[in-house]
Structure formats: structure tokens, C-alpha cells
Amino acid sequence: MQGKPKVLSCMCRSAKDITNLTMSQIHHTASLLLRSIVFTLGLVLFLDGLILILNGKIHLGIILPILIGIGLCIYVLYDQKIQYKLKNHQSIARLYRYAKTGFMLWLCSVIIFFLYLAKNIEHVQPHKEIKAMLVLGSGIINNQPTPALAARLDQAAQLHQQYPQALIIVTGGVGYAKQYSEAEVMSDYLQHKHHIAAQHIALEAQSTSTELNLKNSQAILKQHQLSPSSNIAIVTSDFHTLRAAAIARKQGYQDIHVVSAPTPLSIRYNAWLREYFAYLSGWILNEY
Template sequence: MKKFWDAILGVVLILHVIAINFMSGARIAFSLPIVILGIILILYHFVKNKIKEREFLSKGFKIAKIFLCIGFICFLGIEAMIVTYPKHNEKKDDYILVLGAGLTNRINPSLILRERLDAAIECLKTNDKAYIVLSGGQGEDEDMPESHAMSKYLQEKGINNDRLILEDKSRDTNQNFEFSKKKIEEHSHKSLDEINVKIVTTDFHAFRSSILAKRNGYVNFDNYSCSTVWYLIPVTYTREAFAIVKSVLFDK
């Protein structure tokens, strides 16, 4: 069985992606890279003996394994920061900022997004005077901006429209903060450093959100995160490690 570990792992990864997409009723981000990795592992199983037989390829593969080990150690370090970052602060704030997370069937909040919205409703119990900022633009696979679908969901849950502020231009987390900053300052007639903001997102997303919030001038903020549904934990936490590297290097 040991000599088949690579092929078995490849099949497991592919089946896992199929299962979580089926259970979620929507395409889960980062599914394609995991499927590709699964295919590579399966192909590797059938060519690894040929690689060992050729000295040049064998040496190159040994060097590649060293870099893979270094990368894996860095990956574990990032995951440790994601897991240990504080995620649940219940203090009172002026604004509750809910970050978008995609739509299902082009018009309805995804499972992850619904959980964020439910968390925002929970926040209102201790933030009864706060306004909710809904941040999310329209993706290519969506029929409306995410913030509009988020607003509809909250109003159906009994939240008054007067308490909702919509930001509908952003396409990623960095823009969520950039464009929401303008909305908050316009609404409050104050500078952002005078305002307390509660960031509502999912637990795997809290650490990166705090990095990008600081880059966009958020000073007085805290996090209130909902939990990731169990079957999405492997893919969301893995994806987030790579997203953090991308945000640190490229998001301004």
C-alpha cells in the first residue's frame, strides 16, 4: 500500500473537491488547483521509476524536493498564524463591516456568506446602534453585486434597510476595505481613525483581513468571525495560506 500513496492521495484530493462542490451546491474557490495537484500525483506514480532511472532527472527531483520541504514548512507557519489569530471580539463598535464571499445560483448568498451575515445579526445584539456595511461587487458568474444579495438576505431576516450601507464595486478583500472606507467616512462625516469598526468574516479569513485593514487605514477595528463548515476547512485554510502570500506581496 505504501508504494501507492501518491496515486491514492491524488484520487482522494480529486474526490474531496467533487464532494465539497456537490455538498455546497456551488463551485468552491481553489478547487481547480487541488484537482490539478491530484492529477499530478497520479501521473507521478506512473513515471517515478523512470525518473529514478535517469541520473539527471533524479538529481533535479531531489533539488525540487528540498524546495518543496522548505515551502511546506513556510506553509505550516502561515497556517499557525491563521489558526491562532484572535477571531471573536464582542465589544461595541460604530460600524459592522461584512466582507463578501460569492453568490450561489448567481443571485443568492453562498453558504460562507450566509454564515457571515448571520454573524453580523449576532453582532447587533451588542451593537444595537451600529450600522452594517455590506461590501461586495459583482463577479462574472453573478447576476447582481454581492452586497445587494446580502442586503436582501438581511432584510428578509428583519434588519431595517436604514441600517444598511452598500458598497458594490469591490472585487477582492483589499478593495472591500478600500471602498468601504469611503462609504464609512461619507456616512459618518468623520475620519476613519475616529471610528470603531467590527470586521465580520469567516475564521480562516480573519488574519489576512486584519493585514489588509491596517494597510487601508483602519486603526480602531476588531474581528468577529463565524466558523467554517467542517467539510470546507481543508480547502479554505489551504487556499488562504496562498492568498496571504499574494496579499503581502502584491496588495497595496
């Protein structure tokens, strides 16, 4: 009889040891899986950004993911070593934890912005005849529209079929190390791919931002006996519709119809991330 409590005690300890071992294995496996996912994500961000840069696209929405990707890979490969070295430097270790917390909070703000953007994308089909459409620029590569800009131009061409008499204003100046202005490339694309006559197209070839796209276009509207109060369609990418509409209203455009073009999947998160900073800077600079 006295042996039974000992046997039961041994069995309980064995079960407890097995449970602890199992939990340890689960924790180790989960940790390994999480680290693998984080490393893969970092590698994808880095390679995706690198490919876009090699194709001539350089902006904050591409550079930042590259830096984040490098940071995630370094975190996975060296975090344990860093944590070990920081044990004797509590103040630096605290800053390290703050930095990780700050990054997570920033990442949450980006996700919230993306959800807000997706929910509030403006796409207003004109309910009455438009007098003009403003096609906002989005970059050129090797004297050809980027995929995002091509989507905007295709959307404008489709709209032109409904309103063939509407003036099409293509906007965008000469970028760094570029031979032609963005507006010239846009006009050429519409004429050759969609067979739109040059007489229906006006070029605003001086601007370098959305704000200037809209501001400089007002002089062209005036030349064609139109004004910001005329029925005007603004054609831009889906992620850009909210900011473009807000800037237009701030500049006095009254009867606008924001028509969105889809963002190619291959550059979607880069473009949306760039818009995160553009939206923030526009708010700080009181553009809308």
C-alpha cells in the same frame, strides 16, 4: 564436536535469513501502506475539488488541490516506472528528485502557515458600542451566499442584536457571469433570514477584493457621518481575520474589532489554502 560449529553456523545463517526476510516483508508492507495512504489522499483531494467546482466554486484553493491530487495519484501509479526509465538519464532524474524535495518543502510551509493561522486567529468582542460593522464578501452561488459568506452574515446578525443602531455595510461587487452584486445578495439574506430593516444596511457593490472592500467602504462611512477612526467591527471568516485586520490598519482604520465567523468544515482546508497564497501575494503587493 566438529559438527557443532557447522550446526551453529547454519542456525545463525537461518536466523539471519529469517530476519532479513522479516525485515523485507515489513518494508514491503510499510511501503504498500504508505502508497495506499498517498493514493487515497490524492483521490480525496481530486474528488473534493471536483465536487466544489461542479457546485460553482472555482478559485486557487480548489484548483491547486485537484492538481496535487492528480499528481499524487500519478506518483503512486507510475513512480517505479518513472524511476526505472530515469536510470539512464541522471540529469533528469536529479531534477525529478529536486522537484519532489521542493514539493515537500512547500507542503511543510503550508502546514506551518496553517498552524500559525490557527494560533493567531483574531476574534475581538467589541468592548464598547460600535458605530458600524463591515461584512466582507466571500462569494455567491446561484444568487445565494456561499456557506462561508452565510456564516459571516449570521455572525453580523448576531452582533446586530447587541448593537441594533450600528450601520451594517455589506461589501462585494458583481462577479463574473453573475446577475446580482454580492452586496445585494448579502443585504437580501440579512433582511429575509434575520429580519434586519433595510435602513440599517448600506451596500458597497463595487469591490472585488478585501483591499477594495475596506477602501470603498470609507466613502459610505463618510456619508453616515462616520470615519475610519470610528468604532468599527470587521466581520469575516476566522482564517481571514489576520490579513483583513492588517489591511484595515494600513488603510487608516484605527479602532477596529475583528469578529470572526467559523469556516464550514467542508471547505475549510480549501479556504485556508487559498488564504496561504492571498497572504503571500498581499505581502508582495504591500497591502499591509
